[in-house]
């Protein structure tokens with residue numbers, strides 16, 4: 009179990025918005041959903057990906073000659089490179105990165121064993137203070153259920169406070185295996201309507217709502233529901249009321265709403281992806297957020313806006 013490997017794309021210390029106290033945040037790669045507003049696009053695919061920083065590129069094409077798979081193309085001289093992602097996603101040696109002297113190529117994703125990750129976590133421990141701990145995020149941590157379980161179990165056995173941010177989209181059998189080692193769960197609710205959910209995320213909400221019901225009924229873990237507020241997608245009165253009624257139906261009385269932001273938009277270019285909101289960088293106003301909070305309030309749901317919450 010200690011040698012089990014997981015694919016991680018970032019580890020951040022000193023996080024204060026993802027669970028109690030100061031925390032180490034571990035981002036696991038791979039997610040079944042394709043949310044149009046995703047702020048961590050480098051965490052979606054469950055494999056290592058090449059990232060191309062066009063602004064650093066001097067177009068000497070050393071990478072093109074280094075790539076044995078011929079995945080890099082140049083349309084004309086003095087033009088930025090283009091990457092054949094289908095070929096590139098299979099790469100194992102990443103020779104292009106070594107060939108580039110300008111730091112214009114990098115990778116998202118690296119493998120770590122449970123032991124290696126625990127070593128890093130134990131080093132951070134001195135900075136957390138009495139309330140802190142570890143939060144697994146992503147991507148979707150449940151996309152690597154065995155690795156996630158092993159890390160949570162080791163943390164739990166070492167008296168480290170554990171939390172996880174999840175989309176809710178994983179087989180119940182996997183959730184069942186981690187719940188004993190998990191103290192806090194941040195659980196996303198994106199839309200109550202199945203068709204709309206599929207439109208915004210690529211998948212139906214059926215499994216997510218079923219998992220939410222089951223976890224809520226256990227009452228053993230601290231369960232915090234989070235809802236990103238995406239103007240024109242899930243901010244209608246009808247959907248807010250449906251969300252409040254769902255929470256009441258499972259006897260949950262709190263929600264944390266988070267306004268859409270576009271901080272991850274530049275990362276789409278690095279991965280040769282198109283950001284859905286690129287042309288319209290809309291965000292909900294504070295007045296809109298407060299209105300939504302008040303609607304939840306009308307349904308006896310305590311609603312917290314943004315990251316400044318008791319969570």
Ligand code: SF4
Pocket residue numbers: 064065066067068069070071072089107108109110111112113
């Ligand atoms: S080697 Fe680096 S600087 Fe040169 S073309 Fe490739 S990415 Fe650009």
Ligand code: SF4
Pocket residue numbers: 058074075076077078079080091095096097099100101102103104105
């Ligand atoms: S990551 Fe591998 S396949 Fe992709 S461009 Fe670099 S060397 Fe070629």
